[in-house]
Amino acid sequence: MSILGTRVVRTEDPVFLTRGATYTDDLTDERLTGALHLTLVRSPLAHAEITSIDTSAALESPGVVAVVTGADLDIAPALLFPGANKAMTRQFLASDRVRFVGEPVAAVLTEEFYQGEDAAELVDVEYEPLTAVIDPLEAVRDETLLFPEAGTNTAAAYGHGTEPDPSWFDGCEAVVTQDIVNQRLAAAPLETRAASAFWEGDRVTIYLSNQNAQGGRDEIAGWLGLDKDKVRVVLPDVGGGFGAKIGSDPEFALVAWLARRQGRPVRWNESRSENMTGMVQGRAQRQTVTIGGTREGRVTHYRLDVVQDLGAYPRLGTALPVFTRMMAPGTYDIENVESRARAVVTNTTSVAAYRGAGRPEATAAIERAMDLFAAEIGKDPAEVRRLNVVAPDKFPFQTKGGAEYDSGEYAKALDLALTEAGYERLRAEQKARRERGDVRQLGIGVSSYVEITGGGAYAENASVEVHDDGSVTVLTGTSPHGQGHATAWAMLASDQLGVPLEKVTVKHGDTDLVPQGGGTMGSRSLQTGGVAVHQASAELIDLAKQRAADLLEASVDDLELDPANAAITVKGVPGAKSVTLAELAAAEPLKVDTTWDGEKPTFPFGAHVCVVEVDTESGKVTVERIVAVDDAGPILNPLLCEGQRHGGIAQGIAQALLEEVLFDEEGQPLTGTFADYGIPSAAELPSFDLVEMTTPTPINPMGYKGIGEAGTIGSTPATQSAVIDALSHLGITHIDMPLTPLRVWEAIHSAAEGSK
Amino acid sequence: MKVEITVNGEATSADVEPRQLLAHYVRDTVGLKATNIGCDTTSCGACTVLLDGEAVKSCTVLSVQADQQSVTTMEGLDGAADGRPEHPVTAAFHAEHGLQCGFCTPGMVMSAVSLINHDDELDERKVREGLEGNLCRCTGYHNIVRAVLVAAGKDPDAAQQAEAESDALRTAPGFSRGEGA
Numbered sequence: 008m009s010i011l012g013t014r015v016v017r018t019e020d021p022v023f024l025t026r027g028a029t030y031t032d033d034l035t036d037e038r039l040t041g042a043l044h045l046t047l048v049r050s051p052l053a054h055a056e057i058t059s060i061d062t063s064a065a066l067e068s069p070g071v072v073a074v075v076t077g078a079d080l081d082i083a084p085a086l087l088f089p090g091a092n093k094a095m096t097r098q099f100l101a102s103d104r105v106r107f108v109g110e111p112v113a114a115v116l117t118e119e120f121y122q123g124e125d126a127a128e129l130v131d132v133e134y135e136p137l138t139a140v141i142d143p144l145e146a147v148r149d150e151t152l153l154f155p156e157a158g159t160n161t162a163a164a165y166g167h168g169t170e171p172d173p174s175w176f177d178g179c180e181a182v183v184t185q186d187i188v189n190q191r192l193a194a195a196p197l198e199t200r201a202a203s204a205f206w207e208g209d210r211v212t213i214y215l216s217n218q219n220a221q222g223g224r225d226e227i228a229g230w231l232g233l234d235k236d237k238v239r240v241v242l243p244d245v246g247g248g249f250g251a252k253i254g255s256d257p258e259f260a261l262v263a264w265l266a267r268r269q270g271r272p273v274r275w276n277e278s279r280s281e282n283m284t285g286m287v288q289g290r291a292q293r294q295t296v297t298i299g300g301t302r303e304g305r306v307t308h309y310r311l312d313v314v315q316d317l318g319a320y321p322r323l324g325t326a327l328p329v330f331t332r333m334m335a336p337g338t339y340d341i342e343n344v345e346s347r348a349r350a351v352v353t354n355t356t357s358v359a360a361y362r363g364a365g366r367p368e369a370t371a372a373i374e375r376a377m378d379l380f381a382a383e384i385g386k387d388p389a390e391v392r393r394l395n396v397v398a399p400d401k402f403p404f405q406t407k408g409g410a411e412y413d414s415g416e417y418a419k420a421l422d423l424a425l426t427e428a429g430y431e432r433l434r435a436e437q438k439a440r441r442e443r444g445d446v447r448q449l450g451i452g453v454s455s456y457v458e459i460t461g462g463g464a465y466a467e468n469a470s471v472e473v474h475d476d477g478s479v480t481v482l483t484g485t486s487p488h489g490q491g492h493a494t495a496w497a498m499l500a501s502d503q504l505g506v507p508l509e510k511v512t513v514k515h516g517d518t519d520l521v522p523q524g525g526g527t528m529g530s531r532s533l534q535t536g537g538v539a540v541h542q543a544s545a546e547l548i549d550l551a552k553q554r555a556a557d558l559l560e561a562s563v564d565d566l567e568l569d570p571a572n573a574a575i576t577v578k579g580v581p582g583a584k585s586v587t588l589a590e591l592a593a594a595e596p597l598k599v600d601t602t603w604d605g606e607k608p609t610f611p612f613g614a615h616v617c618v619v620e621v622d623t624e625s626g627k628v629t630v631e632r633i634v635a636v637d638d639a640g641p642i643l644n645p646l647l648c649e650g651q652r653h654g655g656i657a658q659g660i661a662q663a664l665l666e667e668v669l670f671d672e673e674g675q676p677l678t679g680t681f682a683d684y685g686i687p688s689a690a691e692l693p694s695f696d697l698v699e700m701t702t703p704t705p706i707n708p709m710g711y712k713g714i715g716e717a718g719t720i721g722s723t724p725a726t727q728s729a730v731i732d733a734l735s736h737l738g739i740t741h742i743d744m745p746l747t748p749l750r751v752w753e754a755i756h757s758a759a760e761g762s763k
Numbered sequence: 764m765k766v767e768i769t770v771n772g773e774a775t776s777a778d779v780e781p782r783q784l785l786a787h788y789v790r791d792t793v794g795l796k797a798t799n800i801g802c803d804t805t806s807c808g809a810c811t812v813l814l815d816g817e818a819v820k821s822c823t824v825l826s827v828q829a830d831q832q833s834v835t836t837m838e839g840l841d842g843a844a845d846g847r848p849e850h851p852v853t854a855a856f857h858a859e860h861g862l863q864c865g866f867c868t869p870g871m872v873m874s875a876v877s878l879i880n881h882d883d884e885l886d887e888r889k890v891r892e893g894l895e896g897n898l899c900r901c902t903g904y905h906n907i908v909r910a911v912l913v914a915a916g917k918d919p920d921a922a923q924q925a926e927a928e929s930d931a932l933r934t935a936p937g938f939s940r941g942e943g944a
Contacts, residue, residue, distance in 0.1 A: 020857045023865040024848035026838055027797025030866065035794075120791075121780065197801045197809055197866035197900050246799070246866030247900050279802040489864030489901045632927065646860045650902060654863065657903030681806035681898070688895040689904035694887065694923045718903075 010498050010508065014646040017494045018508065028244035031201035031216045032276040038205045038212070042272035043072055045262060046123030048113035048130045049281065050105035053141070053354040053674020054153070055134035057103060057112065065115060065129040070122030073269060074130060075114040077102025082264060085230050085257070087357070091321030094157035095352060099230070099257050099264070105134070106153055106319035107355055108676055109284030111258065114265060116273065139354040139674040143293055143316035146351040153319060153352045162321040165328050166347040175343070176308050179299030183379040188743040189368045191291035191316065191668040193684055194361045196488075198246020199282040200256060204263040205272035211263045212239045218252045219486050219526020220516045226255035231264060238263075242516030245488035249658070250360030251287050252488065253528045254323060258285070283679045288668055289361020291316035291324065292331065292368045298376040302384050304391045311335045311372055313348035317358050324358030325350050330365030330462065335408045337373040338417040338455045338612060339395040344407035354674045360528065362658055363716040366458045367723055374454045374724035375741065378731070382740050387434075388728070389425055389453045393418055396455060412457060412610045413704045413712075420636045420700055421455050421614040427698050428616040428634045441736050450619045450733025454725040457612040460530035460639075460713025466604035467525055467532075469539035471500055471547050475593035477573060479504060479511045481543075484524020485536035486516045490715065491647040492532060496540045498644060503544030504588065505570030530611070530713025533643060538707045539603035547588075547599040551575050554595065555586045609704040609712040613637040615656075615725035621733040626752030628664055628730050630693050633722060638700040639714040648714050649697055655718020656695050661687050662719075663726035667745050685745070738762065766830040770795065771839030779826045786810040786821040788829070789836060797837045797869040801898070808897030811870035812836050818877035820870075820896070837869040840876070851914040852876050859919070861910035863901035871897045875911045885915045887926035 022028065062074040077100040084096035101112045113130045117123040140146045140153065146160040153160055176182045204213045211233075217223050217240075224240040231238075245252065258275065266273040277285060293314040300306040313331055317324045328348030336344045377395070381388040396417035397404050404412040430451065437449040470482040481496050497511035514520055525531065552566040555575035559566065569576040569585055576585035591597050618632040635656055642648045665685035669677040678684040703710025723744075730746045731739060737758040742750060767776040770793050777792045789798050789812065800822055801809035810821040813835040821834075842849030848857050852875045855861065862868040871894065878893040879885065885893070890911045891904070899907060909919035 016857055016860065019865075020862065021846055021848055023862060023868055024837070024853040024856055024872070025797075025840075025843040025846050027799070027869050028865040029796070030799070033790075033796035035796075120787075121782070195900060197807060197864065197898065198799070199801070244865065246801075247864040249900070279804070279807075491863070650860050650863055650906060653903035653905040654901045655903075657905075658900075680804045681802040682804035686898050686900065688898060689891040689908060690895040692891075692904055694905050694908065694926065695903065 009502055011502050011643055012641065013644070015494055015498055015508065015644055016646065017491050018497060019491065019493050030198050030244050030246050031203060031214050034203060034214055034243060039203055039272045039274065042203060042274040043116040043118065043269060044120045044123050045265060045273050045275040046115045046117065046127045047111040048115060048127045048132065050101065050108060050110040050112055052105060052134050052136055053108050054137040054139040055105050056137060057101060057105060057132060058135050059133040060113060061131040062113065064131065065126045068122065068126035068129055070118040071115065071126045072118065073116045075265065076100055076112070082230055082260065088321045088323060088325045091162040091325045092157050094154050095162055095321050097257060097320040099261050108674055109281065109356060110319070114261060116265060116269060141353055141355060141670050141672060141674050143314045143351050143353055146353045147314055147349060153354065160351045161349055162317055162352055163325050163350045165332060167349065171310065175310065176297065176299040179308055180302045181380065181383050182297065182299035183383045184295065184297040185375065185379055185741055187294040187296060187372060187375055189290050189292040189294060189371055190744055191358065192289045192361055192662055192666050193283055193668050194249040194251030194286065194289055195684065195686055196247030196249055196251065199277045199279055200258065200286055201276040202259045202262040203272065203274040204266040206267055210237045210239065211266065212241060213259060213263050214241050214243055215259055216245050216252060217242055218248045218488060218528050219524065220518050221484065221522065221524045222526055223255040223259065224518045227260045227263060230260040240518045242486060248488045249362045250289060250364050250528060253360050253526070280680050283684065284356050284676050287322055287357050287359035288318065289358060289364070290368060291358045294372045296372050296376040298380045300380065304384060304386050304394045306339060306341050306380060306395050308343045309336060309341050309373065309376065311346040313346065315348060315350040316355070317350050317352050318355045319352060320357050321352065322357045322359045327365035327368065330459065331369040333408045333410050334366050334369035334459060335373060336406050337370055338397060338457045339373065340397045340401065341407060355670050362655065362719045364529065366716065367720045370454070370456045370720050371724045374728065378728050379740055382735065389421065389430060392421060392453065392455045396421065410459060410610070413706055414702050415457060415610065415612045416702055417455055417457065417612055420612060420638055423698050423700060424614040424616045424634050424636045427696060428618065428632065430616065433618060446624050447620045447622055448733045450621055450729040452617040452725040452727065452729030452732055454615045454721050454728065456721045457610050458717060458720045459608045459610055461534045461605065462608040463529050464525035464531065465535065465606050465608065466602055467535035467539045468523055468600065468602045469536060469543040470598065470600045471540065471543040472598035473504065473547065473588040473592045475589055477506065477510060477587065477589035479506050481511060481513045481540055482521050483513060483515045483536045483540060484521050485532040486524065486526040488527065490527065490532065490651065495533065495537060495643055495647060499537055499540045500544045503541060503548060505568055505573040530715035534605060534609055534707055534711045534713055535603065537643065537711060538605065538709055539601060541709060542603050543599045543601040546601055547597065550599060551588055551591050551597060554591050558586050559584050605706045607706050609706050611637065611639040611712040611714065611717050613717060613721050615721035617722065617725035617729040619729040619733060621730060621751060623755055626748035626755065628746055628748070628751060630660060630726065632693060632696060633725065634696045634698060635718060635721060636698045636700050637714065637717045637721065638702050639712040639717060640703045640710040641701055643711070651714045652697055652718040653695055655716060656722040657687060657692055659719040659722030660692060660726050662723045663744050664746050764827050766826050768829050769833040771835060781827055783826045784822050785824040785826050785829050788826040789821060789834065795836055795838050799866050799869060801866060806898065808874060809867050809870040811873045811897060813873055813877060818874050837872050852879070855910040855914040859906045859910040859913055861902065861907045867897060867899040871899060871907060875914060878911065879915045885912065885917060887912065887922045
């Protein structure tokens with residue numbers, strides 16, 4: 008029986024559960040011996056000109072080796088996202104203007120870590136405050152510019168070539184429009200950012216906490232003006248990423264630059280408070296949805312307008328609207344779809360990817376729109392969804408958003424979720440509570456979703472080598488940070504090679520070992536890198552058969568793998584001669600490098616049902632249950648897959664109910680620590696009900712789609728809808744996330760005021 | 764200041780700054796790196812260790828406060844020295860997939876050890892409330908809760924079923940932590 012599809016416990020875990028994983032700050036590489044500790048002096052103002060920096064007192068502080076400012080740097084300001092307005096570059100240490108609270112302005116290098124905190128306090132920076140632009144809708148008006156030389160705050164615009172036609176919805180029997188805030192979130196991986204660097208001659212090695220060593224190497228080399236082969240990036244264990252560790256950060260290049268300047272290794276490990284302003288954040292869209300159709304419930308028109316808040320310096324956030332627009336119509340077969348987006352800079356932390364990266368925003372918008380439309384025509388929201396989802400016989404389905412959905416059974420997923428949740432019974436319970444006037448009202452939220460995985464890079468490499476002791480090394484360009492690739496990729500190799508799992512070692516995240524690779528992001532790994540490992544392993548067996556043919560005096564076609572012994576043998580001849588892969592490897596290296604290119608993304612889908620209780624006196628929301636149908640094709644390892652779904656669902660509920668990065672009107676962060684930012688604990692979440700469904704993709708031979716972000720994409724709108732649904736009898740049709748007790752209480756009271 | 768602290772059964776001593784945090788003593792002075800630091804506001808619990816048997820967040824204890832006391836980290840649990848997660852809690856985290864990136868894990872494990880030591884009758888709700896001082900960003904806690912129930916000798920499926928069917932008012936988002944704990 009194949010190991011594929013079985014609940015294999017992780018091979019990573021014995022180390023993680025005994026001496027612990029080795030994160031960047033845990034490294035004991037002797038080449039880091041005597042490393043200086045970097046402490047960054049960061050801007051306390053959101054928008055200001057720097058008039059002077061006095062480092063003299065800091066230099067006198069114990070243990071200080073150097074204090075570096077922008078004036079000392081020879082790194083040219085960089086455009087951190089190639090597609091953005093070219094004038095919106097960032098200095099590696101701000102020397103003339105700061106554009107967000109937390110922007111680095113000086114680097115303090117000390118012998119010991121505690122000394123850095125002391126000395127950083129003594130760096131005296133004089134600022135001339137400028138008007139800060141915090142609200143993206145205000146930034147659009149270009150009244151105050153972050154980059155005067157750009158002449159605008161718009162870094163990129165999409166679909167704005169034509170003006171909206173005011174008569175577009177004229178034929179619709181019912182039309183609803185709604186402004187929606189898809190609030191800014193902090194990815195908040197438990198491990199903050201960290202980097203350490205040392206030079207050997209003219210070549211630098213940089214340890215990073217990141218999701219893609221190769222991409223990071225390319226960016227750092229580019230910024231420092233080095234050839235790529237002069238930069239080696241190594242990723243130790245990485246303590247979570249969730250999209251925020253995609254791409255290099257300016258701080259990483261600075262660490263390398265400082266190590267060269269000082270002629271000593273340098274280590275940097277940011278604090279959580281730094282992380283909450285310095286690390287890229289996610290979501291941050293203002294949306295306007297307009298939806299129209301027939302009174303029978305058929306949606307014919309959908310328009311989405313997006314203003315994407317980029318924060319101060321354009322990064323990957325600039326691309327989020329591309330995915331939001333592509334996925335705008337969701338699971339629905341809508342004849343007329345249009346969208347426009349504008350990405351603008353504000354005096355806040357930069358925005359980039361966070362679990363889903365543009366797709367949860369699309370799903371939240373269309374799912375809210377479907378609920379609003381259902382309410383407008385007085386029909387059940389589940390029924391309206393069923394009426395509009397793409398029929399299973401229409402795949403591959405070319406959407407009006409510009410995507411080609413590979414495979415899907417959206418109505419089936421919806422029905423599975425509704426049945427598992429006991430939808431009819433829940434509606435009856437809701438009706439009874441309303442009739443009784445219960446304080447604790449029941450809400451049922453339904454979401455139908457489709458998302459795109461492997462949307463950025465369709466190809467990935469793998470190398471598989473069998474050694475003469477029978478062990479196997481797999482090299483991959485993907486880059487796990489909790490997903491369990493060491494186990495999953497070993498399963499794929501073991502399945503093809505007949506080598507036991509414990510003999511397979513998976514290596515990744517070192518640009519010397521794996522010079523090319525797309526990293527782990529966008530739920531791409533299994534359908535690209537995993538399939539590549541499968542393919543490389545299969546090719547290795549083909550190679551082994553060719554080598555074995557002479558030895559066994561048989562034609563290649565008559566040979567097969569004896570999986571019990573990891574050996575090549577003659578087909579159908581019991582007791583025939585055989586040669587093991589190890590023996591072949593002893594004679595000549597047995598290794599295959601290959602690239603798998605799926606050439607297209609895949610489109611996982613599903614449906615979630617969330618059940619909440621809302622205390623109508625306090626606004627308190629309790630998640631009673633969440634049922635998740637997530638279809639990502641065949642499952643390699645259900646244990647790992649369920650873990651991804653659990654984590655995703657939790658982050659989705661967190662967006663719906665709890666989390667929001669906030670700044671005051673001057674750009675001061677109000678959620679700058681974990682004491683202020685509402686990451687849920689175990690006590691605030693229920694256990695999750697997962698329902699299985701399997702629809703393979705034709706894009707790759709294994710049928711695999713991605714699963715890393717699906718849970719978040721489905722659970723966020725289901726949870727938001729559930730809370731609003733609990734209050735629909737009060738005339739409430741929309742409340743923006745996060746649905747905190749205060750916000751829910753205010754909505755209840757506004758509705759009561761309105762009805763007086 | 765001179766401190767003498769027994770760490771995982773070994774006597775250690777050092778001359779430390781009065782302001783040094785116990786977390787830094789364990790990590791930097793003793794060199795045991797399993798214990799992690801994930802925040803600066805005593806919120807995340809990644810640095811949880813046992814101090815004379817009681818779970819504490821070691822970022823909120825000074826080394827000098829731990830003088831003449833005994834610290835246990837994940838490295839001090841059964842089997843850890845041999846790289847084998849054989850303690851009931853670490854074994855259950857392995858079997859139930861109670862960890863992903865692993866950063867919260869050493870603290871979560873030590874909180875779980877303390878929780879189980881203090882309560883013979885754990886159920887899902889008690890586990891969830893008992894672990895509310897430890898944040899995990901990866902697992903959604905589902906499998907962590909199962910692992911702790913298993914380590915406590917409970918049937919996780921039965922416990923989850925009982926919790927789902929219970930009418931207990933659950934701690935709700937947006938309210939201060941600590942309720943019911």
